Amino acid sequence: MSSDADELEVSVWRGDNASGRFEDFRVPAQENQTILDVVSWIQQHRDPTLSYRYACRVGMCGSCAMMVNGVPRWTCRTHVKVALKDNRISIGPLRNLPVIKDLATDMDPFFDKWVAAEGMHHPSRTRDDAIEQINPEDASRQEANKGIECINCSVCYAACDTVAGNDDYLGPAALQRAWTLYNDAKDAGKLNILEAVSGKGGCHNCHSQGGCSHYCPNDLNPMAAIAGLKRASALSFFKGRK
Amino acid sequence: MLTVRLYMLQRITALLMAPLVLGHLAVMIYAVQGGLSAAEILGRTQGSVAWFLFYGCFVVAVSVHAAIGLRVVVHELMGLKGTLLELFTWATAAGLFLLGGRAVMAVTLS
Structure with a gap:
């Protein structure tokens, strides 16, 4: 590690979906410095036209993910020392998404696929009914709990080689959301979910390469969630429902 | 895709093929070890319903399994989609079925 240098050599992607190139900057090195700090320093001190996206800065909002030295990371919680190679860092827009400008990607395809995977609540009761009591020890609740810390950062989507090769594939985040809802006792849309994840872009396209689970900044396991959907849809297939 | x-078709055909591959390997080793000639092998297989069903199932399973697998490969690596992808899948299945079927007929029909 060569983070003792006074300055970092940083390459930042400049351009849009049609064309672009990496532009080099020298950024003062600090003892405690995140990738987002580096990007912000460039925008504030070298080029105010640099476009990027962030909000909370504490790993909650999921808006600042970028490619850092070729791998997807949440930049507000990634220390420079973790990513630095030979005192150099390359920072680019998230993979597998259209680039709006510089480091800002168009997240529409990512969230459209959440909707396509039925990643929304399907109510089982009306406001007039009593609230359903849920046993936190219940196996399906435990399974649902595994995916609820997803912050929609799209790191898993950018890490996925199947998404890269298959435009229709719903991707790890949307499928994990579908699996979470499938296991939620308060969700009445189990069959809708299975149907949504059984189409041509569904869970069966996953090759179980595990990039999603490897890079998830919250240590979630979308690959296991997708395996759960495969099992559930296979059982449903044998029961003749699909 | x-x-x-x-x-499910790909998984079920894989399940079918696993014992068939083992059976095929066992037969090959038996035939080679025993020093059977081609004529002696054909003498056992021609007119045999059992060998027709064994290798017939094998050919059907391979045709379905490989066509689906190659469909994924050409879609993800070469971007083939839509009608062309459907045509490729069916052509692969039909080609393998014809080639394999021809061999099975030659070996098992008397």
Whole structure:
């Protein structure tokens, strides 16, 4: 590690979906410095036209993910020392998404696929009914709990080689959301979910390469969630429902 | 590019092929070890319903399994989609079925 240098050599992607190139900057090195700090320093001190996206800065909002030295990371919680190679860092827009400008990607395809995977609540009761009591020890609740810390950062989507090769594939985040809802006792849309994840872009396209689970900044396991959907849809297939 | 139907077809044909591959390997080793000539092998297989069903099932399973697998490869690596992808899948299945079927007929029909 060569983070003792006074300055970092940083390459930042400049351009849009049609064309672009990496532009080099020298950024003062600090003892405690995140990738987002580096990007912000460039925008504030070298080029105010640099476009990027962030909000909370504490790993909650999921808006600042970028490619850092070729791998997807949440930049507000990634220390420079973790990513630095030979005192150099390359920072680019998230993979597998259209680039709006510089480091800002168009997240529409990512969230459209959440909707396509039925990643929304399907109510089982009306406001007039009593609230359903849920046993936190219940196996399906435990399974649902595994995916609820997803912050929609799209790191898993950018890490996925199947998404890269298959435009229709719903991707790890949307499928994990579908699996979470499938296991939620308060969700009445189990069959809708299975149907949504059984189409041509569904869970069966996953090759179980595990990039999603490897890079998830919250240590979630979308690959296991997708395996759960495969099992559930296979059982449903044998029961003749699909 | 895989629906649940194609996914299940590929898994079921894989399950079918596992014992068939083992059986085929066992037969090959037996034939070679025993020093059977081609004529002696054909003498046992021609007119045999059992060998027709064994290798017939094998050919059907391979045709379905390989066509679905190659469908995924050409879609993800070469971007083939839509009607062309459907045509490729069916052509692969039909080609393998014809080639394999011809061999099975030659070996098992008397």
